[in-house]
Amino acid sequence: MLDIRTELTTNPKEKPAVDELGFGHYFTDHMFIVEYTEGKGWHDAKITQYQPIPMYPSSMVFHYGQSVFEGLKAYKTVDGEVLLFRPDRNFARLNKSNERLVIPAIDEEFALEALKQLVSIDRDWVPNALGTSLYIRPFIIATEANLGVHPSKNYKFIIIMSPSGSYYKGGINPVKIMVEQQFVRAVKGGTGEAKTGGNYASALKGQEIAEKEGYAQTLWLDGKENKYVEEVGSMNIFFKINGTVITPELNGSILAGITRDSMIQVLKSKNVPVEERRISINEIVEASHNGTLEEVFGTGTAAVISPVGELKYLDEKLIINDGKIGEVSQMLYDTLTGIQNGTIEDTFGWTIKL
Incomplete structure (x- = not known):
């Protein structure tokens, strides 16, 4: 060494x-x-x-x-x-x-x-x-x-x-997200699963468009079929549908978020059903229409959790949980931040004390 x-x-x-x-x-x-x-x-x-x-x-x-x-x-x-x-x-x-x-x-x-x-x-x-x-x-x-x-x-x-x-000075307030239709962030075989600056540069145009329409960030779809959900802004994305938390599986174009992995482990420890699989934007729209889309949230280092209160897809606005943070989102935020700041026992062995 x-x-x-x-x-x-x-x-x-x-x-x-x-x-x-x-x-x-x-x-x-x-x-x-x-x-x-x-x-x-x-x-x-x-x-x-x-x-x-x-x-x-x-x-x-x-x-x-x-x-x-x-x-x-x-x-x-x-x-x-x-x-x-x-x-x-x-x-x-x-x-x-x-x-x-x-x-x-x-x-x-x-x-x-x-x-x-x-x-x-x-x-x-x-x-x-x-x-x-x-x-x-x-x-x-x-x-x-x-x-x-x-x-x-x-x-x-x-x-x-x-x-x-x-990150949240006045409490956790859900954000509004726009589903991007014209541009893509990354494709399988590209550099999407690497943390390199070019991925973030390629996402800036979508973010600019979303902000001009009054939305906080962009929900990215896959670069091949423009059908399957991948990431939101620079965060991983989760959906709670009919009691099960679903996040897109790692497919070569999605970054393997450390906060993402931590959330999955916490959910499993709390006996909350969680799946890593492909999920299409159409499945999310259908879940919203039939009342089973219960929560949506992004995860990442900066915010830990960023709950989503509205999704705009094409000309439709999907309101999630009446625009409020959900029970699972709040639990995950409280648990992870508690482990990080030492107020909750770290049973996972994640923290290193200096």
Whole structure:
């Protein structure tokens, strides 16, 4: 395992007020960075001051999009302890993305150790107000200065961190979602199951269209038949139909969300029927018409759960649970956030205490 050199800042920043945090606006004093060179492997690991990255304009990430990233959080308990939530799964998924983008694998144990050291150094940046957290963004970019179309020979693996405010300041309010008909986010065989920036760039047009029509996000259908539900915005999606919770099966174009997996495990532990399978938009419309569509919610790192109160498909607006959060959605949110902030016993072994 590589040694990690530490270069602490001599000019720590003033921390923002909790009510000013928002998401992704402020960054902690330090970051982790390690270099990759073909023939040498990963080397020169260090924790250093958060700062700009010197790169050539010809660096391959700018031209061919060879990049991957992850998103996870650290939480502060009422006792002042800092918890990480399933970080091992994030680094395992990062390596799956690496494989798809032809990026060298990282040592997952080393990455976790680097993360622990970084969070420990900047632990005072973990906010302790209800609903707040320290968002953690590991990412890898291709840095070879070359315009030839081939996998880069040089990379940087970096971890930066940002204190984040409460996602739901005024309580959890269901959002309105529009089913996208013209564009697709990803297709089987593409990069949909990798966490790479291009997937998010391709989704921006749909999001723009939805927002112009007064909707919070886009519900994406499959790229082949334009029939089966895949993701909502940058989140996985769940439907509760006639007592059973259904989420689209992982098919090569859907990201294997860690929050998604956690929700499935919680549902099973609570004896709530849950299925991973293909589900068509027509099945959802029919369930709405016959009164069996009981809840809809998205899941992801940032929001944990985002309940859906309305779906617009073609010219029809489907109202879900009278536009209110459902019982299962609330239970899942309370359970997962309780585990994350230490108020509920972690019987799954998901948290790591620093």
